[in-house]
Amino acid sequence: MEQPVIEVKNLVKVYGKRSTAFTALKKINLEIQKGESVAIIGKSGSGKSTLMHLLALLDRPTEGNVIVDGIDSTKLKTKQLNTLRNDDFGFVFQQFFMNPQDTVLENVTLPLKIAGKRRKERRELAMKALRTVGLADRAKFKANDLSGGQKQRVCIARAIVNNPKILFADEPTGNLDSATGEKVIKLLFGLQKKGVTLIIVTHDEDLAKMCDRQVRISDGKVTEDSASQSKTSTKKPKKSTTKTKTAKNQTAKGEN
Numbered sequence: 001m002e003q004p005v006i007e008v009k010n011l012v013k014v015y016g017k018r019s020t021a022f023t024a025l026k027k028i029n030l031e032i033q034k035g036e037s038v039a040i041i042g043k044s045g046s047g048k049s050t051l052m053h054l055l056a057l058l059d060r061p062t063e064g065n066v067i068v069d070g071i072d073s074t075k076l077k078t079k080q081l082n083t084l085r086n087d088d089f090g091f092v093f094q095q096f097f098m099n100p101q102d103t104v105l106e107n108v109t110l111p112l113k114i115a116g117k118r119r120k121e122r123r124e125l126a127m128k129a130l131r132t133v134g135l136a137d138r139a140k141f142k143a144n145d146l147s148g149g150q151k152q153r154v155c156i157a158r159a160i161v162n163n164p165k166i167l168f169a170d171e172p173t174g175n176l177d178s179a180t181g182e183k184v185i186k187l188l189f190g191l192q193k194k195g196v197t198l199i200i201v202t203h204d205e206d207l208a209k210m211c212d213r214q215v216r217i218s219d220g221k222v223t224e225d226s227a228s229q230s231k232t233s234t235k236k237p238k239k240s241t242t243k244t245k246t247a248k249n250q251t252a253k254g255e256n
Contacts, residue, residue, distance in 0.1 A: 003070055004031040005166060005197050006055055011064035013050050013220075024050040026220040028064070034165075037189065037198040039208035042217035049170065051217060052201045056168045057085045069165075086114055090159030090196075092188075094171035096151045100144035104135065107143055108158045115162060129157040133187060149180030156187055166197045173207065185210065 011028035014021050024047050032038055032055075042048035053059040054066055057073055066073045068088065073081060090111075098107045108126040117125070130136045133153040143151065152172065159167055169188060173181035185207065192198045200211060208214050216224035 002034065004067075005034045005036075005069060006030075006032040006199075007065075007067040008055065009065045009067070011051075011054060011066070012062045013047075013054060013059070014062040024220055025054070025061075028220075028222055030215065030222065030225075032197065032199065034197055035192065035195050036213060037192050037211040038200070038213045038215060039211040040199065040201045040215050040217060041203065041205070041208045043203065046217045047220040048201050048217045050220075052168060052170060052199065055199065056089055056091065057081055086111060087162065088165045090162065090164035090167045092152070092155050092159050092167065092169040092172050094174040096143075096155050098143040098151060098154065100142065102143060103139065104130065104141050104143060104146070104154050105139040107154060108161055111158060111162045125161050126157070129161040130154075132160065133157045147180075149176055149183065152176060152180070152184050153187065156184070160191060160196075164196065166199065167191060169198070169200045171202055171204075172200065173204065 008028055008030045011025055011030075012023065013025040014023050016022055028051060040048045040051060050059075054061050057066065057068070061074065064074075068084060071084070073084065076084065105123070105126055108129055109122040112122040112125055127136060127139065130139055133156050135150060135153055135157065138146065138150065138154075143154065146154065152175075167188070172188065173184055176184060188198060188200070189210065198211070200207065202208055214224070214226045215222060
């Protein structure tokens with residue numbers, strides 16, 4: 001079987017200490033395969049966003065392991081962790097996290113600048129990403145001058161500019177009207193078709209159903225995983241030998 005692109009083992013996250021300690025995640029075990037689309041679903045306070053932050057290496061677990069392409073991230077130094085995250089991951093957040101006074105192009109090139117790419121290459125890759133989301137003609141606009149839907153599409157361009165293996169989307173349609181949300185969803189699943197692993201945190205059940213797999217979180221635990229259900233349903237039931245033997249005996253008696 002192919003190695004999971006992300007695997008977590010006995011993941012625990014505790015905030016605070018002693019009397020103020022709060023356990024946000026409790027012994028989470030999960031495997032995500034390459035090219036899979038996974039929805040992490042749960043109510044506010046369920047632990048779904050905490051799980052995404054740990055999967056995306058934006059935070060470190062209190063206990064347990066997050067393994068990315070066979071590399072145990074919990075054993076990496078901060079600089080190695082940052083490099084892995086910048087090289088392999090893309091992020092789309094509900095809050096756009098854009099510099100409003102920078103141009104669209106400048107916002108999209110940020111991950112490439114962090115990665116040390118040259119200016120010419122940064123521009124070429126950023127324009128390619130903007131063409132993918134249909135915003136090449138807005139490259140010189142200030143981020144502040146865009147609509148909410150356009151800002152989210154710029155965020156997607158920024159997320160894919162470094163050609164990531166995994167794309168994390170935290171409530172990607174939460175601040176958008178339904179028509180714009182549909183365009184964003186189409187873009188995200190279009191990227192999955194190209195081989196990108198898509199991990200979406202959402203409370204939107206309709207969006208979750210579009211994913212290959214749904215993982216439900218409640219009180220810091222995985223309470224439902226459609227992948228487990230699929231494995232159970234595809235197992236062939238064992239044939240009963242009792243009925244067969246009985247039928248043979250009845251046949252034999254009839255012949256006698």
